[in-house]
Amino acid sequence: MELDVLPIPLTWILLALLPVLFYVYCIRPHQVLKKMGVPHPKPLPAVGNMLDMMKNGMWNPDAQVERIEKWGTVYGVYLGMNPYVIISDPEMVREVFVKQFPKFINRAPERLNLEVKPQCRMMTALVDDEWKNMRSTVSPAFSGGKLKQMAEAMNTCANMLVENIGKFAEKEESFDTKDLTAGFTTDTIARTAFGLEVDSQRNPEDPFVRYTREPFATVFKDPLFWLFFMFPGIMKPILERFNYGFLNKNVAEFFYNVVDQVMGMRKTEGGAQGRVDFMQLMMNAHKDEDDDNKAEGIQVQGVKKPLSRDDVVANGFLFFIAGYETTATTMAFTLYNLALHPEVQDRAREEVCQVMEDRDLVDYEAVHKMPYLDMCISETLRMYAPAASIVRVTNDEVKMKWLTIPKGFNVMIPILGIHYDPKRWPEPKKFIPERFTKEEKEKRDPFDWLPFGAGPRNCIGMRLALMELKVGLAKILMKYRIVTGPDTDIPLVIQKKKQFPTPENGIKLRAELLQD
Known part of the structure; x- marks a missing residue:
């Protein structure tokens, strides 16, 4: 062999190359932020600042505030080999969400978008025109017109929630608030979005309930997820080759069956008549794969883009898991805040009762006449925002103030750091609904409050979630006083490792029947 004539053994050559390769692939990429002039903590080879970020956890307001105080309103981190610029500067946040939105339209770079169905067809993963089409x-x-038609279904589900709370009130027992609110939001979304009669409040073992509870619960425990996140260039083709996604396959199969059944029922004569829900709109834009001529698409910049079966399944599933979890969590935290502040609860109850004096249904018009209840919800969303941060990726070079961000770069907005910034929100850990009076909101930058994101790619279900919250809370307040019990944690201890704000021991509260 020719290698035999080399004066130096091949093994020695390879050993000499290892430090070079290590530098090229594990150290040199960590020079990007320095070249951009962005301050950042020193990264470790390969893992970057990942260990520190994991130690602090995902949902940790104190950690976000501390990093901003130390590194400034624009700083960077490396998550594995991926550099991120973290921006909390108000003017630059506005640039990201609104002024230069076309350059920040997508949530992740192509290298971090795993092309495995159905999750790759979720609206959160879609990019550019495909996202616009789905949106x-x-x-x-x-x-507003569709929400008005959902009021009756919401009230029916809220009545069951009140009935369940009443069972604990009769026995003078504490209840796990999130368990009850999750049942309410599950039933509400199933009815208003899919037209399904799911009674999870009476039957928590219903398959629909079981398969929608924490479908991604094991994602962060999967070593392949972290390998993909740190080395996407290597792992992405491997995972896609074996069609390996991070959504439980049993969950995916269940939702395919549900969607097929719903679509089948609605295609029968009169099955879709008069329906205006989420599922029907997707069906109207669905492409029949056996006959392209049957496709009923929509126009996006002059191009017809019918939805596939994968699109319908992925986004039906996404809407359900996102809507039930975040709304249930917010309702539970709102009840907790009201229990800790009885004077606030009394004022909210007085407003609700006044609005509902001549009404039987907490309808669309009624909830818009409850500004103080809205203030209580808004302050709860500030304190317990469902998402800790929002990520956008540049699809072109971006210039903001002194900073130039290259194309394909990750930009993170630290929601918790903004929501707990003492300069924006004095005494940020206190529950003060009056922060959201009309006068106070006018004084404040609108980008200081971001529980639903902002701009064209904000949370699409925001209006539905707020109406659902107000209907459920109004029904409860009209009949019960929510109070703390001996097993209520004050203050709550939030699990920092969780994706959503999750109390260590749940939210245990009690209810007292109001006297007529």
Whole structure:
């Protein structure tokens, strides 16, 4: 062999190359932020600042505030080999969400988008025109007119929630608030979005409930997820080759069956008549794979883009898991805040009772006449925002103030750091609904409050979630006083490792029947 004539053994050559390769692939990429002039903590080879970020956890307001105080309103971190610029500067946040939105339209770079169905077809993963197409398809489901038609279903589910609370009130027992609110939001979304009669409040073992509870619960425990996150260039083709996603396959199969059944029922004569829900809008834009001529698509910049079966399944599933979890969590935390502040609860109750004096249904018009209840919800969302941060990726070079961000770069907005910034929100750990009076909101930068994101790619279900919250809370307040019990944690201890704000021991509260 020719290698035999080399004066130096091949093994020695390879050993000499290892430090070079290590530098090229594990150290040199960590020079990007320095070249950009962005301050950042010193990264470790390969893992970057990942260990420190994991130690502090995902949902940790104190850690976000401390990093901003130490590194400034624009700083960077390396998550594995991926550099991120973290921006809390108000003017630059506005640039990201609104002024230069076309350059920040996507949530992740292509190298971090795993092309495995159905999750790759979720609206959160779609990019550019595909995202625009999906957004414009489902947006009508959340119009004021559609929400008005959902009020009766919401009230029915809220009545069951009140009934369940009443069972604990009769026995003078504490209840796990999130368990009850999760049942309410599950039933509400199933009815208003899919037209399904799911009674999870009576039957928590219903398959629909079981398969929608924490479908991604094991994602962060999967070593392949972290390998993909740190080395996407290597792991992405491997995972896609074996069609390996991070959504439980049993969950995916269950939702495919549900969607097929719903679509089958609605295609029968009169099955879809008069329906205006999320599922029907997606069906109207669905492409029949056996006959392209049957496709009923929509126009996006002059191009017809019908939805596939994967699109319908992925976004039906996404809407359900996102809507039930975040709304249930917010309702539970709102009840906790009201229990700790009885004077606030009394004022909210007085407002609700006054609005409902001549009404039987907490409808669309009624909830818009409850500004103080809205203030209580808004302050709860500030304190317990469902998402700790929002990520956008540049699809072109971006210039903001002194900073130039290259194309394909990750930009993170630290929601908790903004929501707990003492300069924006004095005494940020206190529950003060009056922060959201009309006068106070006018004084404040609108980008200081971001529980639903902002701009064209904000949370599409925001209006539905707020109406659902107000209907459920109004029904409770009209009949019960929510109080703390001997097993209520004060203050709550939040699990920092969780994706959503999750109390260590749940939220245990009690209810007292109001006297007529």
